[in-house]
Amino acid sequence: xxxxxxxxxxxxxxxxxxxxxxxxxxxxxxxxxxxxxxxxxxxxxxxxxxxxxxxxxxxxxxxxxxxxxxxxxxxxxxxxxxxxxxxxxxxxxxxxxxxxxxxxxxxxxxxxxxxxxxxxxxxxxxxxxxxxxxxxxxxxxxxxxxxxxxxxxxxxxxxxxxxxxxxxxxxxxxxxxxxxxxxxxxxxxxxxx
Numbered sequence: 001x002x003x004x005x006x007x008x009x010x011x012x013x014x015x016x017x018x019x020x021x022x023x024x025x026x027x028x029x030x031x032x033x034x035x036x037x038x039x040x041x042x043x044x045x046x047x048x049x050x051x052x053x054x055x056x057x058x059x060x061x062x063x064x065x066x067x068x069x070x071x072x073x074x075x076x077x078x079x080x081x082x083x084x085x086x087x088x089x090x091x092x093x094x095x096x097x098x099x100x101x102x103x104x105x106x107x108x109x110x111x112x113x114x115x116x117x118x119x120x121x122x123x124x125x126x127x128x129x130x131x132x133x134x135x136x137x138x139x140x141x142x143x144x145x146x147x148x149x150x151x152x153x154x155x156x157x158x159x160x161x162x163x164x165x166x167x168x169x170x171x172x173x174x175x176x177x178x179x180x181x182x183x184x185x186x187x188x189x190x191x192x193x
Contacts, residue, residue, distance in 0.1 A: 027145050029101075032098065032110060035135075044062035055150075059150050088116075092116075092173065094117070095117075096113065097112065099111045107136065108137045108145065109137075111133070111134055112133040116129045119173035121173065122189065122190065128162070131153060131154050132153060132155045
């Protein structure tokens, strides 16, 4: 049974898309951009509205209203503070690149490389974290696209994906940190190491 499913998938991805319009790729890119805009805040802005019925979000998770009603979920699971684990919300600066977009008449696969830039005050340097995300989108009857599957996992950064030069986030970091941080003392400690 698995073999048949793999053969059908291979044939479906090899067959040229017939029923797609010229605007389908632009619509898909707009959905991906809206996803990152919605999850890029400390409190995510209802990204599940972009999901298709029965869609699965296997990403790192975001702080938002749970999918399930209170009577169908564990009270313990939602009793603590909610943390948005999406890199778009955690990073001081965030960027993404669409590495590959495979379009079929009613399904699309999008591979995305996520980049998050952070500042390490002890080392007085900017560093980068990355995640590899995959979206599978389904074309709805009305012609729009919805996310059927989202999966993201952190990755080591291969040499061809390293940002060079790295952005300097020192001023932005200390502006956010405010009076609780001392940039001169941090710089002195970094030189003494």
